[in-house]
Amino acid sequence: xxxxxxxxxxxxxxxxxxxxxxxxxxxxxxxxxxxxxxxxxxxxxxxxxxxxxxxxxxxxxxxxxxxxxxxxxxxxxxxxxxxxxxxxxxxxxxxxxxxxxxxxxxxxxxxxxxxxxxxxxxxxxxxxxxxxxxxxxxxxxxxxxxxxxxxxxxxxxxxxxxxxxxxxxxxxxxxxxxxxxxxxxxxxxxxxxxxxxxxxxxxxxxxxxxxxxxxxxxxxxxxxxxxxxxxxxxxxxxxxxxxxxxxxxxxxxxxxxxxxxxxxxxxxxxxxxxxxxxxxxxxxxxxxxxxxxxxxxxxxxxxxxxxxxxxxxxxxxxxxxxxxxxxxxxxxxxxxxxxxxxxxxxxxxxxxxxxxxxxxxxxxxxxxxxxxxxxxxxxxxxxxxxxxxxxxxxxxxxxxxxxxxxxxxxxxxxxxx
Amino acid sequence: xxxxxxxxxxxxxxxxxxxxxxxxxxxxxxxxxxxxxxxxxxxxxxxxxxxxxxxxxxxxxxxxxxxxxxxxxxxxxxxxxxxxxxxxxxxxxxxxxxxxxxxxxxxxxxxxxxxxxxxxxxxxxxxxxxxxxxxxxxxxxxxxxxxxxxxxxxxxxxxxxxxxxxxxxxxxxxxxxxxxxxxxxxxxxxxxxxxxxxxxxxxxxxxxxxxxxxxxxxxxxxxxxxxxxxxxxxxxxxxxxxxxxxxxxxxxxxxxxxxxxxxxxxxxxxxxxxxxxxxxxxxxxxxxxxxxxxxxxxxxxxxxxxxxxxxxxxxxxxxxxxxxxxxxxxxxxxxxxxxxxxxxxxxxxxxxxxxxxxxxxxxxxxxxxxxxxxxxxxxxxxxxxxxxxxxxxxxxxxxxxxxxxxxxxxxxxxxxx
Numbered sequence: 001x002x003x004x005x006x007x008x009x010x011x012x013x014x015x016x017x018x019x020x021x022x023x024x025x026x027x028x029x030x031x032x033x034x035x036x037x038x039x040x041x042x043x044x045x046x047x048x049x050x051x052x053x054x055x056x057x058x059x060x061x062x063x064x065x066x067x068x069x070x071x072x073x074x075x076x077x078x079x080x081x082x083x084x085x086x087x088x089x090x091x092x093x094x095x096x097x098x099x100x101x102x103x104x105x106x107x108x109x110x111x112x113x114x115x116x117x118x119x120x121x122x123x124x125x126x127x128x129x130x131x132x133x134x135x136x137x138x139x140x141x142x143x144x145x146x147x148x149x150x151x152x153x154x155x156x157x158x159x160x161x162x163x164x165x166x167x168x169x170x171x172x173x174x175x176x177x178x179x180x181x182x183x184x185x186x187x188x189x190x191x192x193x194x195x196x197x198x199x200x201x202x203x204x205x206x207x208x209x210x211x212x213x214x215x216x217x218x219x220x221x222x223x224x225x226x227x228x229x230x231x232x233x234x235x236x237x238x239x240x241x242x243x244x245x246x247x248x249x250x251x252x253x254x255x256x257x258x259x260x261x262x263x264x265x266x267x268x269x270x271x272x273x274x275x276x277x278x279x280x281x282x283x284x285x286x287x288x289x290x291x292x293x294x295x296x297x298x299x300x301x302x303x304x305x306x307x308x309x310x311x312x313x314x315x316x317x318x319x320x321x322x323x324x325x326x327x328x329x330x331x332x333x334x335x336x337x338x339x340x341x342x343x344x345x346x347x348x349x350x351x352x353x354x355x356x357x358x359x360x361x362x363x364x365x366x367x368x369x370x371x372x373x374x375x376x377x378x379x380x381x382x383x384x385x386x387x388x389x390x391x392x393x394x395x396x397x398x399x400x401x402x403x404x405x406x407x408x409x410x411x412x413x414x415x416x417x
Numbered sequence: 418x419x420x421x422x423x424x425x426x427x428x429x430x431x432x433x434x435x436x437x438x439x440x441x442x443x444x445x446x447x448x449x450x451x452x453x454x455x456x457x458x459x460x461x462x463x464x465x466x467x468x469x470x471x472x473x474x475x476x477x478x479x480x481x482x483x484x485x486x487x488x489x490x491x492x493x494x495x496x497x498x499x500x501x502x503x504x505x506x507x508x509x510x511x512x513x514x515x516x517x518x519x520x521x522x523x524x525x526x527x528x529x530x531x532x533x534x535x536x537x538x539x540x541x542x543x544x545x546x547x548x549x550x551x552x553x554x555x556x557x558x559x560x561x562x563x564x565x566x567x568x569x570x571x572x573x574x575x576x577x578x579x580x581x582x583x584x585x586x587x588x589x590x591x592x593x594x595x596x597x598x599x600x601x602x603x604x605x606x607x608x609x610x611x612x613x614x615x616x617x618x619x620x621x622x623x624x625x626x627x628x629x630x631x632x633x634x635x636x637x638x639x640x641x642x643x644x645x646x647x648x649x650x651x652x653x654x655x656x657x658x659x660x661x662x663x664x665x666x667x668x669x670x671x672x673x674x675x676x677x678x679x680x681x682x683x684x685x686x687x688x689x690x691x692x693x694x695x696x697x698x699x700x701x702x703x704x705x706x707x708x709x710x711x712x713x714x715x716x717x718x719x720x721x722x723x724x725x726x727x728x729x730x731x732x733x734x735x736x737x738x739x740x741x742x743x744x745x746x747x748x749x750x751x752x753x754x755x756x757x758x759x760x761x762x763x764x765x766x767x768x769x770x771x772x773x774x775x776x777x778x779x780x781x782x783x784x785x786x787x788x789x790x791x792x793x794x795x796x797x798x799x800x801x802x803x804x805x806x807x808x809x810x811x812x813x814x815x816x817x818x819x820x821x822x823x824x825x826x827x828x829x830x831x832x833x834x
Binding site: 026186190350371 | 570636790
């Protein structure tokens with residue numbers, strides 16, 4: 001097994017004087033006058049190998065290099081590999097369509113996406129997905145610590161989850177079916193079983209618009225739990241989850257500038273926000289979200305802001321109303337750096353309330369019968385939230401397009417690679 | 418917040434003499450001559466509450482119960498709640514279609530599945546999914562400990578992943594697309610980025626057969642890693658993963674009888690297996706898998722058996738051939754208690770080998786161009802495996818139908834709830 005005797009690039013400084021075996025990709029070959037350096041890339045980082053000046057190895061060729069670890073103050077990490085013998089583990093590689101060794105990938109977004117599996121090898125591209133993996137790990141460990149259970153729910157459904165719009169239609173053994181837009185109805189049902197559940201999985205939206213924020217598939221981090229007082233319990237949990245996610249990134253991906261999650265995230269009611277903005281529309285446009293975010297930063301020194309109480313008519317039918325304020329709801333959006341990042345709230349939990357809510361919206365209860373049955377059989381007050389993983393990572397890293405934080409994006413025009 | 422002052426049923430013995438607040442579902446109301454017992458169910462277990470004999474509360478009603486924790490040697494765990502005051506948190510519940518308090522759910526499978534969100538509340542049904550969650554957690558933590566990175570790949574693809582058969586077809590903005598049958602091609606591409614990756618996610622098979630083993634959607638635990646010698650490295654990793662999964666279940670769900678994962682799982686080459694069975698067909702039927710499993714148990718005292726070297730023509734085009742044995746491959750199946758549970762092996766890693774393999778099978782390389790490009794740009798020897806979560810849990814728990822370990826199964830006939 002190659003791996004058994006293999007040393008990772010990042011561990012070289014602990015092996016000075018030893019003969020070792022490295023394995024990885026030819027990241028770069030630097031020809032100087034009397035010597036050449038092979039920069040080898042593996043999953044841990046880069047290592048410098050001193051090779052004869054006539055060495056010819058195309059970038060991205062996979063090699064195994066045996067040599068001696070030698071101190072050299074000029075080398076990265078103070079060590080390099082000398083007296084190497086090189087074995088090819090792949091064919092000599094075809095030259096990539098862009099230089100992976102440069103500090104930034106200089107190619108257009110379409111070129112990067114057309115060659116995603118190669119572009120993702122760039123250390124900066126790769127790092128984004130290490131951040132995503134660490135964030136998801138923090139999401140799970142925070143919720144595991146609070147007694148949550150992980151679930152896996154159907155992605156193929158017989159009726160559209162929340163509304164009829166923007167769903168992908170499917171031929172299901174000759175019947176019509178849809179791709180789930182969210183695990184909403186299933187995760188609520190599972191509150192009746194486990195009280196506290198979460199799911200990390202794909203959700204699907206047939207977004208007809210070509211924007212920097214929307215994709216046809218993204219990874220939704222969903223949580224739902226019972227025995228709450230109202231939406232404020234959901235917001236308190238979300239705060240813990242966000243703190244857990246950033247802590248996990250700090251631990252596993254050093255060097256990322258992370259937002260501070262305040263002990264108390266400021267809260268603004270939708271009606272107050274409208275008053276501040278001098279508007280009376282039932283929704284917030286992107287520029288309003290930016291303006292509110294600025295306000296939170298200015299007055300509370302917080303990059304996060306909860307806007308609560310969104311009007312009923314802008315929220316799905318399962319949203320719990322605000323008891324003392326007709327027309328408003330126990331729901332929230334979390335704004336982060338000017339963008340809506342998380343949506344959540346308290347849900348209805350009484351069967352009769354569901355029937356009323358559907359009737360008020362002129363919606364047919366028929367397709368929801370199986371879902372509604374759950375509430376006839378006893379459900380506690382409950383609520384939850386959903387975080388869009390790729391959007392969250394993009395915002396944390398200051399990237400302006402969610403395609404940079406999605407391995408193989410799916411959109412109006414793109415279905416491959 | 419209800420939860421802030423709430424005590425869980427399992428924690429009652431630590432609160433003897435204290436006034437506490439419980440919350441949960443009416444699991445059962447037992448009327449005796451002069452007294453009645455309300456058995457309350459929450460996420461931690463059951464608690465007994467002494468209530469007046471005239472108490473009327475339908476099963477599954479959600480209640481909050483304040484009372485005093487009192488020792489009673491006759492009560493479960495030696496404690497019960499006395500002097501209770503009960504508040505309803507839901508409407509009085511509609512009676513479930515089956516008794517959830519009985520040791521076993523006595524209903525037919527169709528009835529259970531029609532009312533899945535209620536049936537899953539049964540402690541034994543629920544426990545299966547606690548086992549699944551713990552197993553997945555063990556899968557991840559084992560791989561995290563080996564330097565793997567979690568990924569999320571597209572479930573909508575432009576061409577069928579491995580073969581044209583049994584794929585669900587989708588209308589993708591007016592184009593034809595498919596649901597991914599596995600993350601195979603993506604996880605291989607990501608070996609070029611992270612060397613070691615895993616994914617836990619849904620996969621989709623339009624299985625035209627109605628069996629106890631197949632569903633249209635299941636949860637695939639996928640791992641793939643580079644810099645291996647051959648498939649034996651993959652088998653060694655799989656053994657660690659299985660040990661990690663069972664250890665996590667033992668820790669998080671006490672009382673489950675778990676299989677012992679031997680330090681060395683016995684290995685039988687396909688050709689030897691055929692000889693033992695006295696056959697020369699290129700595949701193993703279910704009865705042959707059972708017979709081989711029996712052999713492993715008898716001769717090696719192992720419930721697990723690796724069968725290696727499956728014939729090329731029965732394996733996908735990306736399977737690496739066995740170097741010294743033409744017609745056979747560096748692939749394996751893991752049999753567990755008579756059933757194939759995991760498939761894996763070494764993959765091709767040279768671009769030219771892919772072109773040859775596709776040509777030999779008369780397959781058009783066109784749809785795979787994006788995938789094949791990855792190999793032209795340098796890929797190490799690599800391999801991996803995929804575990805079907807629901808099938809694995811069913812087998813561990815001795816259940817004969819994968820529908821018992823799937824929250825909301827999707828099959829030829831069932832698209833809801």
